[in-house]
Amino acid sequence: MKIRLMLTCLCDALYGEVGIATAKVLEYAGCTAEFLPNQTCCGQPAFNSGHWEEARKTANHAISVLEFGEQCPVVVPSGSCTAMIREGYHLLFPDDPKKVAWELSEILVDHLGIKSWPLSGTGFTEPKKIVFHRSCHGRGIGLGDKVEQLLKTIPNLEVIEPSQPEQCCGFGGAFCATHGKIASEIGNEKLRCLHETGCMDVVSGDMGCLMHLQTLPSADGMIFRHYSEILAESAGL
C-alpha cells in the first residue's frame, strides 16, 4: 500500500524523530511511504485563532501538495492535524468535498488489520512501563483506545492509564500563550495525574500535548515520546 506521509509542522520543526519512527513503522508494516518536501503545515494554528483567511492560504497549499484524496492516503502522526483536515477544512471550504487523512493508528489497525505488535520478534527484552495520555483530538476523530490496545500487545510492555484520562493537557495552540496561567494550570493538573501513576515515561499520539507538557517546570524528570517511537523501538527499527 502506497501512502503519503504528512510530517506536521511540529515534527518538521522540533520532533524529527517522530517523523522518522512513523516512516519506519509504516514501511515495516508493508507500506511504501512517500514524503513530499513542499509540504508545510495544515493551517490549524491560524484556523483555531480565528484567522480563517490566513488559514485558507495555508490549507490550500497543503491540499495542492498532498491532495488528501482516497487514491493515495495521507497518514499523519497526529490526531490534531487529522481532525483539522477532516473537519476544519470542511468549515474553511464548505462547498468542496470533504478531505481525507488518516491518523497513523487508523492505517495500522483499521486498514492493515494489525492486531498485535510487533509483526515478528519478541518486543521489548526487558519489562517496560509507559503511561499513556490520550489526546483530545485523537478522541475527537474517534480513536478511542485504539493506540493503547495496540501498545498493550507488545510483549514486556505495561501500558498504564492515568486518572481522568479524558482531561485535556491544556495546550490548545495559541490558547496556551494568550491564556498562559489557565493553560499551565491545566497542564500541571495533567502532569499530577500522570505523575501519580509512578511512571515517568509519558507516551501520546500528539506532539502538541507533549510539547506543552514537557516545557512546564513540573515536568522535570519525565520523558515524553510519541507512540510511533515505542512501536519502532519494540520492533527493533
Added chain:
Amino acid sequence: MKKPPVEEFARHLQPSVTDAVRSASIKKIASRTQVLASIFEDVEAARSIASELKDDVLENLQDYLAEFIEKAEQNGFQIHLAANASEANQQIAEICSQALQLGDSRLIAKAKSMATEEIELNHALEEAGFEPIETDLGEYVVQIDHDHPSHIVTPIIHKTLKDVADSFFRNGLGSYSDSPEELTMQARKKLRGVFKSAKIGISGVNFGIVETGKIVLVENEGNNRFCTTAPDVHIAVMGIEKLLKSEGNLPLFLRLLAGSATGQALTTYTHFISGPRKSDEQDGPRESHLVILDNGRRRVLNGKYRSVLKCIRCGACLNVCPVYRQASGHAYGNVYPGPIGAVLAPALHGIEKFGHLAFASSLCGACEEVCPVKIPLPKMLIEIRNDQMSQRHGVDVTWESFAFGSVHPSFWKFGLKMLPLTGGLAGFHFLPAGWMEFHSLPKRVGRDFRGWFESANLAPSASTTEEKNNTEIENPVMANDVGNASLDDFLTRFRALGGIALGSEEKVEGVQSYCADDDVPMEWMEKHLDPGLKRVNEWDADLGITMAETGILETGSVLILNKPNRRRLNSLAPPSHLIFLSTAKIVSRIEDAVAMLDNRTAVIITGPSRTADIEGILIRGIHGPGKLFLCLVD
C-alpha cells in the same frame, strides 16, 4: 500586555475557589458517566435521539410555539410574550402589582431559574418595591451574599462550607454553626416563612410540552414545588426554545438531564403543571402566568449558532471543561459560564461584548462529548473566533507571516533551519511573551526528519494483511430492561434514595400529628399510626399521608396525581411523608408513568427532598419531606 478577561480573572482567583470548583466538577462528571451508563444501553444513541428531537423543535419552533400557547391557554395559563429582558421584567412587575392588595406581604417566593437570572428579574422587582426571596439553598446564599451564581446547576460551587456558615451567622439565620445539617435546617426554617406568607411564586421552566400545554419543572429541594403550589399566583418564565413536542419525548430528556446535571437517575421532584387549580381542586395557585421570553433567541434561531438553543441547562459541559475548572464560573462575566456560556453569551448578546469568551478554550472537545443534546460547541467556538477576527480591520502580522511562510516551502524550510537561532518554535507561531511566562522554550529533539528522509533507504518488510471491514452496529436506545425486575428491586431502589419502606404491621415513629388526603382509607392509616395522633393542617403536621398512582421500578419513584380529594401540600409541607402504594400498580419505566398523566398537575417523587449545594454534601429535607415512608398495600 493586557490579558483576556477570563485569564485575568483566573490569575486573581483564590486557590481555595479553584480547589472547590475542581473537586466538585470531578465528582460530578464521574457520577454523570456512571449513572448514564447504568440507565442507557447506548448513551451515544440516547444523546443522538435527544439531539434530533431538539433539532425538530427548533426547525418548527414557530408552529410549535403557537400550538403550545393555544394548549397552555386552554389549561388556564395566562400567556405573556416578552421580546426582551425589560419587557419581561415590566410584565412580571405588572402581574405582581395586580396580584397584591394593600397591606399584603411584598414577599415573592422565587425558585431557581436561569431565565430570571438572565433578565436580572430580582433587581427589577426590588426596584418596583417587591421583595423577591430566592428559595433554592444555593441561590439563597448567593442572594444574601450579594453574589452571583457561578454555575448553572450548583450556584455556590465556588463557596466552602465555612463561607456559608459565616454568611448565615452574619445574616442572623441562627447561632453560628459549621454543620451542613444545621445550616440546612436554618435555611429551611427561614424560607418556610417565605412559602407561608408569599402571595406570589416565580419559577423557571425546564420543558414546555407542545401537545398538552403543560410545563415541566425538575428539582431536588422542593422549593420549586412550594413556589409553584403554595402562593395564590404563580408566574413561570420560559425561553421560547424550551419546548418538547410531546410528553412521550419527556422521559428521555428527564433521564439525560438528571444524569448529566447531578448524576441522578431522576431528580427528586418532577413537576407537571397544567395551569392554575381547577375549580374542584383543594389547593394550588389561583392564577398561573407564563412569560415566554425571546431576548435575542429568535435572532440566534435564524443564524448559524441555532443549535446552541438546544441546551437543556444541565451544566455537564462546565463540569468537564478544564478551563472552567481553573477559572470558575464568574470568570465568564455573564450568567451562562463555561463552554455553553462562551457560545450562548456572544450569540445572544453580541460578539463585540462576549466574543472574547470563545478564545478561553483549548478546544479539547470534552464539552461536546458530554452534551446530552450534542451541541457542537468546539466548532461554534472556532466560528465565533473567526467572526470576531473578521470584524477587525488591518493585517495581523503574526498570522500574515505564518500564512506567507506556509505557502512558500523554501521560505518555510529556511525558517526551520533558523529556529535554533531564533529561540525555538516560540518565536515562530506563538505569541512569544505569553508562552514564555509559564513555559520554557521547546527544544529540538534528535534528528531532523527532512535530512534523514533524503538519505534513508526504506523498503517494505512485512506483507500487508487484508483490509478490515467496518461494520455498522445498530444500537437501540433503551433503559436497562426492568420489565422482569421484582418488587424487591423497586424497594431496593427506593431505599437507596433514602426512603424507608414500612413492614405490613410497622408503625411510623416519632410523629405527633398528621394530615392526609381524603382518599386514604382510614384502616390503612390506623394500621401504621399510633392511636391518638392529632389531625392538623398541612403546615403544622409532622406527617403528610397520600396515595401514589404508581411506582416506577426503573428509578424507585412514585407518581402522585392531583385529584379533587387530594391536597398537593400534603406531600410537600410536612417533614415526613407516608405514601401508600398498591403493589399491583407498579410499572417498569418512566414512560409508563408519564402515560398515566391526565390534564391535572402531577408530581413524580424520587426519594426525600435533598440538596448538595454546600460543598456537594448531601443533606435531606431541605424544603420538602426529609423522611419518605412507603407502605405497599395489596
